[in-house]
Every structure is written in C-alpha cells, then in structure tokens.
Amino acid sequence: MTAGRVALRVAAGLALGFILLPLVLVSWLSFFRDDVVVFPPSGYTLRWFRAILDQRNFVDGFVTSLEVGVFAMLAGLALGVPASLCLARYRFRGRESLGLLLLTPLVVPGVVAGTAIYVFQVETEILTHLPLVASLPGLVLAHVVITIPWTVRLVSASLTGFDRTVEEAAQNLGAGPWTTFRRVTLPLIRPGVVAAALFGFVISFGNLEMTLFLIGPGRTTLPIAILQYLEWRIDPVIAAVSLLQILVIGAAMVATDRYVKLARVL
C-alpha cells in the first residue's frame, strides 16, 4: 500500500470517528447509574429508559413529532413529485428560478424561517380566524416547507437520464396519461421517491430551530421536549431519549435501504 493510500484511510477513519463519537458517547451515557453525569460511572442501569415514560412531555412530543413527520412527508411528496416532473420535462420561463426557489429552504436559517412563518400564521389567523398558530395543521404546513427541497432534489435526481420513450411506449399501447404515470413513470422513479419520503420524515422529525417558534402550550415536539428538559436538569434520561431517537431514525434508514439502495440514490 502506498503512503498516499494510508494517509487517505487514516483521514477517512478520523472523519468517521469524528462523526460517530458523539453518538457513541450519548449511547454510553444513557446507561450510567448516577443521577448526575459523572465520569467514570459508578455502575450501569436501564432505569433511565423506564423514566422516559414518566415524562409526559417526551411521550407527547414523540407522538406529535411522528404525526407531523408523517404528514409533512406525505404533503412534501404530493407537492414535490409533480414539481420535479414539471422542472425535468417542461421548458418554461422562470424554470430555473423556480427550481432554485424550491431549494432555498435548505439555506434559510431555521430561526429566520420559524420567525417568518410564525408572523405569517399569526397574521393569517387574525385575517381568517382559522386556528393556525400552534395547531397540528400549522406545524405540518411549516414542516412541508423544509421537506419539499429534499423531495425535489431526490426525485429530480432520479428523473435525470429518465428514458421518456418508455412513456411513449405505454401510450402507444393504449395507456392514458394517468395510467402511464402510475404503471410506468412512478415505478421507475420509486427509489428517488422512497428516499425522498425517508429524508422528508427525518428532517421534519429532527427539526428544532424552526419549530421552536411554532409550538404552543400543550403541543410540543420531541426535540423541543428534550431542550426544555435540559433547561432544568442534566441527567441520563436525556441520553436515553436521544438514543431512542437515533434508533428510530436508524431503523427507518435500514428498513428503507432494504427496499431501495440509498447509496445509489444519494
């Protein structure tokens, strides 16, 4: 092995360690027996995981995050897939600008987006009397904004190099536009759509900064519940919750990967 290859492997190993270290530490911490985090621990226990259930905030937050994540993911697909098809297939004025616009939520800081959406929702509520602020639909609407860029990016990627003659073949054989989409186009871009669903969900599930502005009394998401808990105390319950969150997302990725190879889509 040449020196160059060794250096490359060392660099790759370091980078991987850098990414994994916090995850490993958090996981380890969640089993510490002591009430306050001390090092080294005096022993190990599983009681923090049971303690999670005593915290209503965590349980409710988890359920809310799940609901918001699923709805935002579905709405993101419903808007992002047609948008990607239009961007990939039609030449129209402002096409490139539209493509950029759909990706901008990626670069707008969450705090800014959160403030803006909060003000927008308050104003809308004043005008229309729709109960939007701190409601589940309000949260979902906001989260759609951050799931769309991922949907558009991943679905667009699966549409580049898409051979449209197979769609013509379907039409030639008697399939109308909708049947052609359902029987031919959708199955062929499925990897991109599945990856978009996964990332939409993960991004929504883990969002903190933007969501901070949009929750209200009695409705909180898991990341915010964790933050609120941290304001009062630091004990291994936090580590246990985090480990569970990591496991949920990890499980989603592993499950998805069995269905479509994520490495090939991303």
Place this chain on the structure above:
Amino acid sequence: MARIELEAVSKRYGDFHAVRDFSIKIDQGELVVLLGPSGCGKTTTLRMIAGFVPVTSGRIRLGGRDVTGLPAHRRNTGLVFQGYALFPHLTAAENIAFGLEMRGLPDAVVREKVASALRLVRLDDLGDRLPRQLSGGQQQRVALARALVIEPDALLLDEPLSNLDAKLREEVRVEIRQLQRALGLTTVMVTHDQDEALAMADRLVVMSAGAIQQIGTQRELYEHPSNRFVAGFVGRTNFLSGELVEPGVFRSDGGLTLRYDGRSALSGGVASIGRMSGARRALALRPERLALGASADPARSNHVAGTVEFASYLGAMIEYYVRLSSGETLRVHAPNTGAAGDRAWALGETVHVSWPVEVGLVLEDEHHPEEEHR
C-alpha cells in the same frame, strides 16, 4: 388490419418545415419504407402517424378512421422503438401483456395471447426475464411481440435494426418481414440504411429535406430515379455535370460529347428537354453498367479513354476509379466472374470506358447538400 392513408400531411416548427405535403396510400398488408438521410423528416412522419407529433396540416386515416385529432393512446398503432423502450421493471411477458391489459381483456385471454406472442417470436422460455437479462436481439423480439399482440391497425418500425450487430441484422430483417407477411400487417418502417430498405420494402418513399422525392418499388427507384438525389441515394451512381446539346446528346463540363437515349420518357430530365439550352443537367451512369476495355469498343455508342487511378478488390466485384481524358472521374464496377476473359487493370494503365446509349440517364442537376451524407 387496414390501410394507412396520409393526405397532404405537413409539420412546421416555426419557419422550419420538418415535413411538407406528405401524401401516400398504403395498402392492406403492404410494407412501406421511409428512406432518407437523418433530418429528412422520416421519423417525424412516423411519429405523426403514431400520434406523438401533432400535424400542422393534413389528415391521417388508419383503416378509414380519421385519427388526425386523436391522442397516441387511442390510435391503435403498434410502434417498435429504435431503442425498443421496453419497460425495465416488467418481465418480457408483462411487457407484452401491457397493451392487452390496457384494452381491458380478461386475464385468461391475456395469458393465452402473451404465450402465443412469445411463441411467435421464439421466446417461449424467456417470458419471466427482465429486459436487462435479455440480449439485444431478444429485447428486439419482445418489442416486436409487444407491438404485434395488440393487433394494431398499423405496425410502425423506427429503425428497428439499428441497435443490432451486422450479422444479427440480416437475420432479424428476414424474420420481421416473414412475420409481417404472415400476419398481413400494414407496416411503415423508417430507416436510413439503403440495404435494409431495399431488402424489406414492398414500396419505398425516398425523402429529403422534409419532402417526398419519389415513391416506388426498388426497381422503379433504381432504374428510373426521378431526380439526382434519388439516383444518388439508392445504389451508387456516377454523375457528370453538363448540358444538353440536342435530344440524345449531352456535353459534359469536361468537354465530352456523350449519347443517351433521348426518346426515353423515363428520366425526369426528359420532360424539360424542350427548354434545354443552357439548363444544367447531370448524366447519371450506374458503375456496374460501364465496361472497361483495352481499346475503344465500337459496338457501344459511348467510349472514353482514361487511366486507372484507384482500384479496390471487393470480392464480388472490383471497383475502379478511372480518370477520364477530360479530367472527370468515373467509378466502374467490374464483375469478378472468375472467367478466363476477365482481366484486372493495374494502376496507371490506360483503359477505355464504354457503355450503350440506354445506360445514361439525364437528370436535373440540382446539387443536393444532403447528398454528402452518402
């Protein structure tokens, strides 16, 4: 199955005429080939019949039914795409079943028809394979079966052989032709390959720059090309530019005075002989109809001396480039019969090229830019 009828069909993109004034009636069971260089409008014409390109003007009828305004999925044509366009996520059998399912046939009927279609293209055992697990030739047969099984009013073939290697190509073209005949399918095929077109067609349509140059059988196009483009595109031809002196006498730019059959009404140039003075003409001479000799052949009315400039041994014949005394060049194909009288000519040797009057065809000398493609 029914006739295909195009009536003054045109396609314009802005100022660009992709196809102009295309009219043809294709009989039941007939195979018509659209032949021409790339960009001549042949594929656009095929796509207009299939319904993928809307016509700018004109009518299209399939089996007496006016389909001009119908979308592609209501036209009942069977198109074999150049790249086959098989559904990559469906097996061969599912690909073939697709069109039948769209027609709402019951499962049992679909299964039966798919099985017989697979048998027809000799893929009985490969129905469960995905397209990527099939060879190019097999994919091509799946595409053909998929188009045939729906019993289309028109079978449309878009360069169906261009993705196959040379050996397979000849096999498949015989297969397609036999199937098409056996099933009596009215067929339009597009190709830029002259050999393919000549081997498969009942009739050919030679196209250039969006317009039909000539419609006819192989023999009609070869023996009586209506213009210089057709003569150059179908088979090989020598062209000598020049003008007519009087009916039956042609003078080339190099100063040769040559005789042709001036009474023949067959060549497109003849009609306009009346206003012949000064008009540019080309004398077309097929290379296999010219003979080489050591001395002038008095039995033939045209003989010109020249020197052998280049020779290629092509097996069935030897191709000579002869530089004439006038400076012009003629390509001559000498059959390689193996007879004792045959002689090979060496480079630089002086030869006499001779031919009888009926070989020469006088055509309008419109030099066609697209001829360079050949």
